[in-house]
Amino acid sequence: MSKPTIAVIIGSTRQARFGDKPARWFMEKVSDHADLAFELVDLRDFNLPIFDEVASNAYAPSASPEAQRWQEVVKGFDGYVFVLPEYNHSLPGALKNALDHDYTGWNRKPMGAVAYGSMGGARSLEHLRGIAVELQMVPLRNAVHIGGGDFFTVWSGGQDKPMSEIEDHLEVSLNAMLDELVWWTKATKAAREA
Template sequence: MDTSNLRIGVILGSTRPRRRGESVAGWVLDQAEHRGATYELIDLRDHPLPLLDEPAAASTGDYTHAHTRIWAAVIARYDGFVFVCPEYNHGLPGALKNAIDYLWAEWLDKAAAIVSYGNGEGLRSAEHLRGVLSAVGIAHVRPQTTLSNRADFDGYTATPNEHHEHGLATMLEDLELWAGAMREVRAQR
């Protein structure tokens, strides 16, 4: 399958002032640089969405606020996503959940992969995120990449090893295949 025309957004799911996610997202983008698809950073800090303030449900597509229309236009451009997701108190960050909740059609029938990190490698946040992604119609690939705050960082800098690089490559390969397939599904809808 030709993946050269696929666009994948790498969503940095933390907005904290000091966050490990910047380093993780940078690593993902570096590893994806020579792949067929185009990978681009989507930093939630660049899209400061207030707590969900749209009067209508996202499934209606009736977006009344400019910040929602801008966010919708950003997400609509992509065929798939890599969610870089920390674990906060056994779940995903509120800013990420809020950003997902704002939209529906822009997520529908797209593909996603998850890179999680935390004290427990972000496994609980990734499982929480999978349920949220399913609810908005995103097909998420099974492989995921996990990083431990204790073993895979030097302070706030990610230090993934060869095992992580191999796992990420496998995950991105699956993501690109699914993103291409889901593009066909969207065309049929």
Template sequence: MTRVGIIIGSTRPGRNGDTVARWVHDLATKHGGAEYEIVDLADYGLSHLDEAVPAAVGEYAHPHTKRWAAAVGACDAYIFVTPEYNHSMPGALKTAFDFVYAEWHHKAAGFVGYGADGGIRAIEQIRQVMAHLKVADVGPQVSLSLFTDFVNFTEFQPDPRHEASMKTMLDEVLSWAGALRSVRTGSAAQPVA
């Protein structure tokens, strides 16, 4: 069964990410086709990159890094739930990307952004990181506005129209996760010389 990690990309006190992630999880579970798990960056203690050896080497020294590597590696795909801070992704999410390397490879990813403009700039920056980490990110995304999908910027009440966008994004993520399975397991056909 395909495993999809719904990663909460913010660790900020009072964040909206946990509420949005639960909504994503509920819709994804109804959608089916995979096992879905919420992965909260706040549970991993990745405050600053404190590994002496570059992540590409794969020699992790600290317990929090090993736990994070196991969580990332256990997934076949990801849905990143991210706010937009100052036209960018949260620092905690960028740090989480940087802590491990090969565990991200040949997976699929989709995005749910939220913010004044729906988190679109944060998602665009994450897409650049995904390319380097060999993650196939899908085009369809869900963009939630603090003005129209939250009451007083905090109480999450998404417009029902986002459910169709979520379905389209999930269909793509699951399709790509399945297509990349042979690459992840090393059984992909080798190119003919």
């Protein structure tokens, strides 16, 4: 039996984004995970228009072919980990737009995060968790937060050191999130299939 698959979604499309670095680190840490398979999903690979559909795809099919392609990708996963920056105390507009372009694909699946910024992306993640509840996802309690001195150590605008410089600070939260993600992925997948 194949492992449940988790999308690791890079939540920023900016050319100068930092998200690639923690995304690569996370993918290395989970490359041989015993219970889950992980696949990197980059919002840059989707040319999503600003949401302008007549309704959510819960009520009417989306007209945009790019939105339809995005919805097919979203529904193919059993859960999500968002690599999440904090822009002006919230999540990036590109991510909010991507979330709005689907409803049904997100339903009844867990979501975690690797959040970053001066405050560890905490405010951005709190906003994402509220949106996730409305999209009928299961937001995990635990997350990886890269903030403060750790963020400025690895951020390209700071010391730009490798993630290995701070990973010992992140291991406990990473393991707690992954344990929780395994449990909720198995539980929600079993319930969806029942």
